[in-house]
Amino acid sequence: MDSRNSPVDNLVLPLTKFSGGEVWLKDEDGTVPQSLEQVEVMGKAASIPTDKLIFNAKETLRCTLPWTGRRLVAELSLVGGSSDSDCASPRTNVGEPLDESSFEAIRDNYTSAKLTVQELELKFREEEKLGRMYPTTFATLAAEHGEGRVRVAAMGAVAKPDGTVRPLHDGTHGVRVNNGIHLVNQTATPGPAEVAHVVSSAKRSREAAFGISADVTAAHRLVKHRRKDHPLMACKADASSSVVWVNTVGTFGLSVASFWWSRLFGIVGRTVARALLQEWFYQLCYVDDMHGVFTGRQKFRNLVMWFVLYLALGTPFSFKKFKGGFKVPFVGYELGYAATVAWFRTDAKCSDGFVVIAGWELSDDTFSSRWFSLRLSPKDAPYLFDEKEKSQWASGSAELLATLAALHAFGYLSASVDRTLLDIECVADTDNQGNSRLLKKGSSTKWPLMLVNMQLSDLLLRASLKLLLNWRPRSENQHADDLTNEVFTSFSSEHRIDLRYADLPLALLHQLWETKESFDEARRAQAALAADASGHSLRKRKAEKTPW
Template sequence: MQNYESAELSAEQLEAHFRADEAKGLMICTTEAEAKRQYGEHSVLIAAMGAIMKPNGDIRPLHDGTHGIGLNNRIRIQDALHFKGGITVDFIGYHIAYQGWAAGISERRAGWIIGWIDDCEAGGWMIAGRRLTEFTGRLNFVARLLLWIRPFLAPLFSFQAVLNRGTVARAPTMVCIALTFLRSELKKGSRLESVLQPWPDPRQAFRTDAKCETGRVVLAGWSLKKGLKPSDAAWFAVEILPSQLPWLFKEDGSSQWASTTAELLASYAALHAFGHLATNGRRDNLRLVVNAGTDNRSTPAIQQKGLSNKWPVQAVHMQMVSRLHACHKICRLQWRPREENVEADDLTNFKFEKFSLANRIIVEL
């Protein structure tokens, strides 16, 4: 193929130009046959060369003088692409990992959140209203993908609502706890969420109940893994005293006020006792849903929507979220009428006649 006349007249200058580009690593010296062998015959484009004379006497090479070949349109400068491609992509603070079927926030954004919380702690949890507004605003974008953090943002927004932008104040205890929890989870690597549809098991895995009395709380539950016969089921029943978990009791020893917390704690104990929180040391792409029954109406709402930010319900919820996320599972509690949850209720009253003592699992705090 003949080059354009402009290139033929400037052959010596073009040759010097190419040598300089080769020295800079912008071109390689090869032959047509070797280029086709190395890059593939269909990847090698051949076009007539042209040249444009500059006012200073230099020349500008035209590598795609034949416009029909469209060489320039096929060139992709990798570090100048808006989306650089590959199996992982970062974009304005978000991160997509195609190979792991996961999406979330970038490592840099997670590091910024952790650093912000570290600075607050180093300053004695004294927070300026302007900085808090900026922080919660960014967390709004984070929560679009990391759904697990949504229930724990409520204390931050409540504090922001009463804190003037120009005011500096010490964060309330609940805000400090929420920030510490977010930092802990992000440090564990919880910046990504699976985008796969969870695999729902329509069967309930276990049923639980809790009994709150003055001076004690009883948590109990039984597994439905082997069917609906209590005599074949693994089960547990544990009594909690004020000296063991004082935050479940008031000064007079009453615990009835903490019934929702106790019910959620019973579900968490069942997840642990029946092996649903066991990990195999690696992250599975398949995300499992553990369905369970309870006769408390509040706990399903807490698990599904994260409606409560009260203490100590929030503490138990944090623990459940952390452990479930680590083993890549979701727990969905389903309300059952009290008369349909008699077996679990019997266990809270230490009535073990329907169950085999050989199947009892000892749960320790």
Template sequence: MREVLEVDARKEYGSNLLIAPIGAIEKADASFRVIHDGTHKVQVNPRIRARDQHKCPGTGELKTVMRSSMKACKSVFGLTGDVKRAHRLPRVWQAEWGLQACKLSGDTVWLNEVGTFGMGPAAYHWARESGGMGRACLYLMQNRWFYQLLYADDFNWISSGAFAVDDIVLAIFFLCILGVPMSWKKFHGGLQYEWVGYWSDLRHRRLGISEGRADWLVRWMSKALVAGSVCIEEFKSVLGRMGFAMRALETFRPFLGPLYAWSSAVPVRTFLPLPVMIRLILIYLKGRLKEGSRTAPCGCSQGLTKEHFRADAKAEGEDVRIGGWECLDSDDVGTARWFSETITRANAPWVFEAGEPFRTIATLELLATLCCLVAFPRDSSIARPEEPRALLTLGGSTDNLGNKFVVSKLQTTKYPLVCVLMEIAALMHQAGESLDLQWVPRLQNIEADQLTNGDFRGFDPANRVRVDISKHRWVVLNSMLQQGRALYSVIREGRIESSKRKLDKFAGPTFKNQKSFRERDPWQ
């Protein structure tokens, strides 16, 4: 920072001399982080238009690295590090120093010659500066198995082989030569460590959240279930933490759909009882986390997924059918296992609740996929015992393009589609597998379409598998369908929206000096 007289600064910068207020944020170690407020008074940040964006690595990139490590070598080592005061490294053009001015007292002002915390360009230019240094570091490694992930100013180096530690040390040494200041006290690593909130287990190729964060979620859900009601403002904050955790724990992600739908339909400043469906979801998530499912296997890279089955559904008036056949070993339908079931008001009344069954055709298509998973279970002996679970991904095909994206994201808020998706996720979690659902044109899905029309020509009756939807012991499907009907009917009818408007009208003022939920109960 440069100290100059305010009179001289105004002569040089004129109207571009914007003196912003300065704040201080208390950190966990009782120190303070000085923040330059370039948003509210001086309005510098709102006027900035970024020419492009930058993307930081997350769980997807970490899983890709772990899957790749299975081919490279069984021994993998990781280390994380932090850049000290990274936002102060990019230098600012001298003509723009006045846009980052601040003042304590007297006739002098302080001009920031580099990026500062609280100004948008600091992160923008640091991302490009660090990107160049990161590429140079990777060029130095040449063909070594070496990965370098950078989230803001947090590095994650992962290397494999006999020289894994040497490669990481060389990368850090090279960055230090380039002038990157490191915060050495924040370095940690090994075979199991935490990086930007996610827990990495390189030995077993698993990714998830730390034990402390999982225990915090279990305690909060237990407290909410015992109380029977929650503060919606706090519930939204916890839902954000759950969303962060479920980016790694993908098989739990569908269970957040009803939570998002309910939280968005109720007023914030209220204390409401938990609907039954929300309670069931919290009980399920609490049980899975309590049993130790805070990490999930990453699987391995095997190229294109083999197609295991094809499914289809039909809804024309009261004629509703689902069908599917197994195509893993052969394309010959005469030797394949297959199923075809008729949906009636007796075995699946929820299909007819929306009126015409064709309104739930996407759910029926996904139900056919679910029945394929039940009718054609994968042989557990395929996976090799010395390798982690979930090495194989089940491949399926459907002619509903929307379901491809629903299964890929494992998230939806639509009822009853979300209930079927939750059942698929629960089955995948129990088996330690994943599902890769692909789309095929209807003309290439003739065999499954034939089954939905009741045409069994070419299929061997001895290979038929019966799936009784009403009597099968589903994991969560029946309870979610029963209780979801009540929750989503209230949301659709607008009763909660009406309550929201009334309560917001008479709600008291908010207290800005009250600490946020993040400050009251940190997630560590």
């Protein structure tokens, strides 16, 4: 059963010849049993005739029986909700309330339309040639549909730079057409989360992605309305004329325009997606703005197929608005697919008296890769050493510091305040599993890992950067390990980045470290004062403590 389907019956049409493959429909009076969840249920086997098979998918449990040959069928269904677009029926609108006004079957045009009568007349005649409007009179419409069903809406007009105008049909005030429309289904549109997911997925594919953005011309005017609704979409170019212009398609100013366009174009988009089978691509549609992104060796072939399929299905693109490349605009965002994913590997070596952090940027071979290797002393990074200048205990912190150093060395920490740019993703490989989990968790109370993590988080936020830290086995991170051992034979000195500890952006880390040192110093001074006052150290020997 499809509980979200409309009560309207489903239609199944066979597209190929095959044997068997009947649709089993639950029926208590049927003679064909099926085992459903270990329970035998009776039903009937409905063969699919060459003309059509019709059944109620909303209320009928069903399945497909075995077949031989190639079974390909088309199934048409309607998503739950009202399929009636009768705008005159008295219904309550859902969502934001519309302005209430006194009913007027014939509404006078607004000033903007009265000042552009000739331009509106020219626009309407162009629409007539395309089959989207036709001229008539009020009496003719009333004779065919009834006088009480004819609504002549007020028109407004917005001037365009090319001298033409955009007609604005007021379906709310006076004629109250919008007030009588009840849309029981919401229209889903892609938002920031969906756009971010597309960009993120394209980057995680580790392939060079190519994006394209397009615009559909007069999208809402591509939906045809039934003839009984035509009198509800009437208007005038010249308010003083007896000529009434009737819309036969979706009209900007009626609340059903975007709803039916999304339904129509949803069918087109799903058809294109199905034709591309298992090829990797994403497509988004926001009203009449489209965006597609393709990766892999065949990305340009798939892009051309995608484009040709839309054209074959009759999509009227505005070719002058096409944008394509590795950085393309889409509904206010600038989506970047090229050189925004950083792949590098890092490692750290902790020993007595020194720490070495190193990393290299992935490329075709290590000799063409940028790399760095930086030795740190207790004077440079005291937070990585204990009182005996041993650092092995701070290996996790040192490796996270190596990741931070790589982000800085390879130039990915430049701050960005451009709000139209989505977060850039940076992918790093490390052989420390704890740090990869730390990035997912987002916090730590371990010392000094907490310091390094806070500094790194601050830098990532300022740079609009998203860091994905993947764990790799140590055996798969050999080149980074060689760099920490100061073995540079696999790398070219020409591509070495001259990096010093003082160059790293660690102002917050140093501030936190100094605060911690000040606190420890104050605590030691307080303990010393207390000891001097009592003549005894606050830390008693075990023998001096009071017995139980």
